[in-house]
Amino acid sequence: MELRHLQHFVAVAEDQHFTRAAERLLVSQSGLSASIRALERELQTPLFVRTTRRVTLTEAGRALLGEAERILAQVRSAHEAVAAVQGVLRGTLALGTEQCIAGVHVAELLAAFRHRHPDVEIRLRQAGSGELAEEVAAGRLDLAFAYRTQADTDQLRSVALTAEPMTVLCHPTHRLAQDGAAVTPDDLGGEVFVDFHPDWGPRRTTDTAFAAAGVRRTVALEVNDVHSLLDLVDENLGIAVVPRHFRHKRDRLTALPVKGTGETVYETVALLPPPQATSPAARALMTLLETGGLATPPEGVHPS
Incomplete structure (x- = not known):
């Protein structure tokens, strides 16, 4: 199995198109197609489903992709390690x-x-x-x-x-801000929440803390950037549970400590x-x- 065959395979998988992959690799489309066919012959299985508009990976192709990426990363690391030994x-x-x-x-x-x-x-x-x-x-x-x-x-x-604790951010006129006291997940059970996509660290931390406390919450306003989250809280459309350092990003919001979450912290x-x-x-x-x-x-x- 030649490295260039794996490089060509990964490029086609990323672009889902032979012409675009060939242009990026600076090779002819016929040469790229021949390289993929050679790899498929060696593995004795199709790696792509070809249509007139795009190509998609077969099950075998999906299995190969992760391994091919790891192999190419290791080869790149080997070249860089030799260069580092040479002082560059x-x-x-x-x-x-x-x-x-x-x-x-x-x-x-x-x-x-x-x-x-x-x-x-x-x-x-x-x-x-x-x-x-x-x-x-x-x-x-x-x-x-x-x-x-x-x-x-x-x-x-x-x-x-x-590592740091989580903090509730809310509008200064919100009832929680009026109380000004530390809150528990139970205190927040009926609130409207602004939060990040479930893959984000702060969302995962908050979900873990509420699940551990046995409190169900619904995220009504889901965003993928910090400034949007702060804007929504600033308009009093909901509250947010975020890492403590977020409180410095919008000083006019009220920040309240969260208690009763056990050992749950935001650890980076x-x-x-x-x-x-x-x-x-x-x-x-x-x-x-x-x-x-x-x-x-x-x-x-x-x-x-």
């Missing part, structure tokens, strides 16, 4: 992060990294923590800053960044492959984070 850090750093992640100032960290390693191309994408964990485990991301979603596995490990981590599969660029970024004074825990929060 180059290649690509593929980083994922949730929005407004606690424990690290992502833009500042990447600026410092680029200054030290100008030959490394930086690629950044935002997504929910569950998706980011899958991307790191599959080798599509070198590392990610996210909410701790699971215990470490053979394909994924975590490095703690920080750096997600990485196992040490032997971690790219030199990812190791360099983590070293910069750990030694460069760029971690920024929220007020009153200490790394866990």
Whole structure:
């Protein structure tokens, strides 16, 4: 099995189109088609369902995709490791992060990294923590800053960044703001909630806390960015349960501590492959984070 066949296969799977994949790879469409046919002959099974408009993966193709991506990531890491031994850090750093992640100032960290390693191309994408964990485990991301979603596995490990309690944000005229006291999940049972997509770390933390307390809640207003959430709360359309550092993003909102949630905290981590599969660029970024004074825990929060 040739590496170029796997590269061609992954490109077609990503673009779902032979012509677009060929253009991106700078190869002829006939050459790309021949490469895919050779791979299918070797594996003795079709990898794509071809139509006049698009191509989709067969069940065998879906099974191969994850393995092909991991193999190509390992090959890339091998090339970068050799370059690092020679004193030059180059290649690509593929980083994922949730929005407004606690424990690290992502833009500042990447600026410092680029200054030290100008030959490394930086690629950044935002997504929910569950998706980011899958991307790191599959080798599509070198590392990610996210909410701790699971215990470490053979394909994924975590490095703690920080942990903090959850806070209720509400409009100053809301009844909770008038009381001004700490609240429990029971106190919030009948409220209208603004929250993030279920894959986001803050949503997962809140869902866990309410489930542990045996309180059912309904998220009426679901968003995918922090500013929309704050705008909706600011218009008194609902309340939000968020990590404590969010209270500094909109000072005119009332912030109330949450009690009665046991050990439930919002814990953020750096997600990485196992040490032997971690790219030199990812190791360099983590070293910069750990030694460069760029971690920024929220007020009153200490790394866990």
